Amino acid sequence: MKLLLTLPILIPLATATAMLLAWRRWRVQRALNLIGVSLLFVASLALFAGVWRNGIQAAQLGDWPAPFGITFVADLFSAIMVVLTGLMGLTVAVYSLASVDARREAFGYWPLLHVLLMGVCGAFLTGDIFNLFVWFEVMLVASFALITLGGERAQIEGAVKYVTLNLFSSAIFLAATGLLYGVAGSLNMADLARQLRNMGGPGLATTIALLFLISFGIKAAVFPLFFWLPASYHTPPVAVTAIFSGLLTKVGVYAMIRVFTLIFTQDAGFTHGLILWIAGLTMITGVLGAAAQTEFRSLLSFHIISQIGYALMGLALFTPTALAGAIFFLFHVSVAKAALFLTSGVVYKLRGTYDLKKLGGLYQPAPGLAILFLIPALSLAGIPPLSGFWAKFVLVRAGLESGEYVIVATALGVSLLTLFSMTKIWAEVFWKKRGSSDGVDAPGLDCRPRRISCELLAPTLLLAALSVIIGLLAEPFFDVAARAAEQLLNREEYIRAVLGGGS
């Protein structure tokens, strides 16, 4: 089991190392890329199966006993997120084969992608708060390099904001970790949970909790800390945007859910009440920001923000149903969002632009693509029977059960606006006549290849199909989420798995 816990980190590490050894041998790197992501996906499924059968798993690295050494823990929530990482890695790595240009490949696109996956898996699996900081940095450095790779002016400008705000967030994270160590004298998350519970009274713990909230809030791009996201996410190649949208903000949400269910629950009325406000405002600002956009990927970037609000809503309500909804939602939104970005990349291949004003008339030459876009788009808006419907349904039901009618109304209203936004994209890209009046439309654009390669279509199709499957067979997926939520709320189980024996 110990090996299974570390494999999601070791596989990308080994893959990235092997790729660096095969520098300039692109065919070898591409083959390694496929082997690496496939192994990672299999390992993540194996880890999930192990956790599902045997409960929470913990491994003490270097055999130092629990609160002293570094612990790796996989509960169901972690395992679900690792499976998600494997899935995103698989789809984006295949998609990249046909969409990343030779120059970016020459500057190390493949190794960077795998280092990013390693950082993400590490963040999901670690049971130590300082170690979480380290994995965040591993992930960030890889993402810094990926976002600037290519060095176009827009990329560099976006990266300045991305790098600055993420470093700022890391500094706050570090300070909060230091203060937490000063208060509790431990860094192991399970031990911290126990120490803070025995301390009696919230005291400094609430202040530290808010520092964590700000730090993870910047990484998750919540209101009012999201400005770096729409300024940077649409600048790199679409494969990079897809994996960022599928994983990076989700790591922020994961960290937030982890610390606010395990460690900081002393003053839940205040902290979770605050998160509820943030959740509502994040949904609204995200979707309103999207309404003003006319660039395909900027529009989708604003929707990332709006969707983060729903996941936070689940955390803020803090009931078993709500947390199950949040976990279900995180999985659904990563799949749907990545599918949308990947489709936008296919549209770019066909027409050579992301500008909605210049696009149009794609329904006639590519009706299949139009439907491929429509599935995740409607899923994001929450139309039954797709996955988004169930995710939102559970969250709304949890909201009604807790009597939080304002957030329920907000969530439903924002869903409508999301639907408006998605139909706007669909109408502009596929339905309307190709704008010939604005003159910008160079006829040369039509000479682009009509055939879309299978490396681009297969991952998009897989993600869209998954969205349908989750929607049609929602029950098993929801059962998993419900059990993961149960584990999150039953902290003793986690503490016992890590520290062993009596707590």
Next chain:
Amino acid sequence: MEIVLAFVVGGLYAAAVYLMLRRSLVKLIFGLVLLGHASNLLIFTAGRLARGQPPIVASGETAPPAPYADPVPQALILTAIIISFGVQAFAIVLLKRAYQTAGTDDLDELKSTDT
């Protein structure tokens, strides 16, 4: 001693944020560096200050005598310094690149990707 360090940490944070709010790219990087220092010093202070009390466990004991210099915050700071070294090196190269591609070091001019 804690009081003095508390003011130093506060001063470093203030200076860092002030520099980051300026419009110059160079001041931005200085701000980031100072921010890292402030956090490191904060961890150092939060881990209790004790001079001349190494955390050495005498034979037959299970814990070192009461006020001892805790090695864990120092280990954390060491890790954080190494990480910030790498990240800041990247940031400096990035900002130089930004200066070269945009031809300006004024952050207000780097707005083409904002919405």
